Amino acid sequence: MAKKKVLITGSSGLIGGIVHRGLADKYDISGVDIRPADGITTRIADMRDLDAIQPAFEGVDAVVDLAAIVQQDSTWDDVYTNNLPATYNTFEAARRAGVKRVVFASSNHAAGMWEFDPPYKHIVVGEYEGLDSKTLRRVTVDMPVRPDGPYGIGKTFGEATGRHYSDQYGISVLCMRIGTVNPEGRPTTVRQFATILTHPDLVHLVDRCISAPDSVRFGIVYGISNNTWRFWDIEGARKLIGYEPQDDGEQWR
Ligand SMILES: NC(=O)c1ccc[n+]([C@@H]2O[C@H](COP(=O)([O-])OP(=O)(O)OC[C@H]3O[C@@H](n4cnc5c(N)ncnc54)[C@H](O)[C@@H]3O)[C@@H](O)[C@H]2O)c1
Structure with a gap:
């Protein structure tokens, strides 16, 4: 069977590189970015x-x-000048081209204000005393968005735009509220023991989003590893797209 053709926007960045290296054998991948990157066929263009x-x-x-x-x-x-038009144009270009699935890189910052409330505010600074990671009530994608700044506001715009293009035009849209992806691929701050998404788990997540069945019409999932002290829900992602992260930030404690 022919490989699925996958376009990555922002392909020359950190996540684009990790995803390309991880999935180049499985998919026929190309990119769009304002700057080139080694090893990936890239159209040099501004998403705006x-x-x-x-x-x-x-x-x-x-x-x-x-x-x-x-x-x-x-x-x-x-x-306002870059992210909103870049995001909007992704959905509009996908609609015009008849693309069936868009996977949008949202962010935990779309709902980042939750972590200023207890118990999350204790976890992000490593104060675990009196908390039980097994019974912790985690933030789910059904809870209201609470952006923690302009960047998070932009991500809620992307999730809403995706919902519209799904409802109105029938594009299947999955939004990944990514935690922390860094070049090291492991926690480098106390907060990241909760928020890290390792490179193998990132590749697996993106793969699950690309290959989820057509019956998945719209969804938002948190993208983090199976971290003991995670305070965002990943059960929803397990159920919706079969996301089974293998790593836990505690491996590096
Ligand atoms: N790294 C993380 O921890 C993290 C967490 C949450 C969400 N995300 C999201 O994941 C995505 C990728 O993040 P990253 O860490 O790889 O960032 P990055 O900065 O390494 O990559 C972003 C890429 O987008 C390109 N780009 C930006 N504006 C553009 C435009 N107008 N036209 C064409 N290309 C443009 C840049 O040149 C860059 O190569 C982003 O949308 C980010 O918001 C990342």
Whole structure:
């Protein structure tokens, strides 16, 4: 059987590189980015320019949308002038090209204000006393969004845009609220014992999102490893797309 064709936007970044290396044997992968990267066929174009990016979307089975200015302290100007139009254009170009599945890189920051409430605010600073990781009530995707800044606001925009394109145009959309992906692939701060998504688990998550059955029409999932002290729910992802992360931040404690 021919390999599925997958387009990655923002393919020259950290996550694009990890996903490309992990899935290049399984899928026929191409990219769009404003800068080139080794080893991946990339259309050099700005996601804000719909005409320039449209050809990259033609004939593609699934899009993994990563293009964004990523710093959590991104200014509203970054989000307004780059991330919102880049995200919108992904869905619009996918619709015009008849793409069946879009996987949107959302972020934990779409609901980041939860972690300023107890017990999460204790976990992020490593104060576990009196808490039981087995009975912890975790933040789920059914709880209201609580963006913690312009970057998170931009991600809620992306989730809402995805919902619209799913409802209105029938595109199957999966939004990954990614925790922490870093070059090291392991926790480097106390918070990251809860939030890390290791490279193998990231590759598995993206693979599950690309290959989920057509019956999955829309979903939001948290993207973190099977961390003992995770405070975001991953049961929803297990049920919806068969996500089975193998790593736990505690391996590096
Ligand atoms: N790394 C994390 O921990 C993390 C956590 C949550 C969500 N995410 C999301 O995952 C995605 C990828 O993150 P990353 O860590 O690989 O970031 P990154 O900065 O390494 O990669 C982003 C890529 O997007 C490209 N890009 C940005 N604006 C563009 C535009 N207008 N047109 C074309 N290309 C553009 C950049 O050139 C870059 O190569 C982002 O959407 C980010 O918000 C990442």
